Amino acid sequence: MPDRSVAIVDDHPLLMEGIGALLKRWGGFALTATGNIAEDIVSIVRTHRPGEMIVDLNMVGDVFQAIADALKIAPETKIIVFTASTSPDDAIRALDAGARGYVLKGSPGEDLFQALQAAQHGDVYVTPAFATKVIGALQDKAVERQKAISNRLSVREEQIVKLLLLGKRNSEIARELSLSDKTIKGYMTNLMAKLNVRNRLEVVLAAQRLYPPMTIATVTRLHS
Known part of the structure; x- marks a missing residue:
């Protein structure tokens, strides 16, 4: 069975090297492309069509829009956000854009592996310690939307x-x-x-x- 192609878009070279080393250690993955700005998310998808893509949020450009644009080109690509942002709103925006995972930097490497595995099977993965906050924020937004409808x-x-x-x-x-x-x-x-x-x-x-x-x-x- 061929290795799954993975791309990484992050503006920290050392972090990309670390993820590349993890992919090699896990086996079954092939690093096919890297980038360091939001626009690279779209260009890499257009050129390489990776099975999975790991992206940071803190880069030059609109990462959320880039995720949405990339998935219009290649909806089969599974995008995992790997970021230091602990903002539930950022997580919700990323998932709304089409990301299949949201993993916090500083989490065990196993979290990123689990996110890749979940995405491959069509599931969504959020760092467990952070997931409760995301769910709470989603519930709050749902209540706000329903109140807005009720008021109309x-x-x-x-x-x-x-x-x-x-x-x-x-x-x-x-x-x-x-x-x-x-x-x-x-x-x-x-x-x-x-x-x-x-x-x-x-x-x-x-x-x-x-x-x-x-x-x-x-x-x-x-x-x-």
Whole structure:
């Protein structure tokens, strides 16, 4: 079985040498290219199409954009961020850009190896000691997004959403709010647009995230 090709983009030559030595010691990897600025991420992917790429964040250029651009060219390349940044926001930005791993410098070498292995199998790896902070930040952002969506709903739309969560059909909602069926359908169309969903069931699922204490009375009636 041929060695997996790996590229490294980092502006610290000694660190690149150290990673290269680790790859050689682990076996099964072949270092095919190196770079030291964000633009190199894109150019290396375009030229070499490595299986994995290890990149730092602290380099000249926009590394996050470079990751996203590189993956448009070669989505099969698995990018691992190897950095000193302990900012959860940086980790989230990197993962949102398409990185398959976020490993902190100073971690045991085994962490980088595990990240490469996880990426190869389609998984995402974050340094374990740092992962809790990343998950917490993701949850906070999700809550903020849901609050922002909730704040965009009108009083009437909130009424309809809460009745949906009780398992009410459109006709039942119309009677309860003294509106026509056609008006309720219009509100449903607006809700789908605001919640960025495609159908009634997805409106309900999105509503559950907006109003977590409420539950659906019956699932079988959601499609009516």
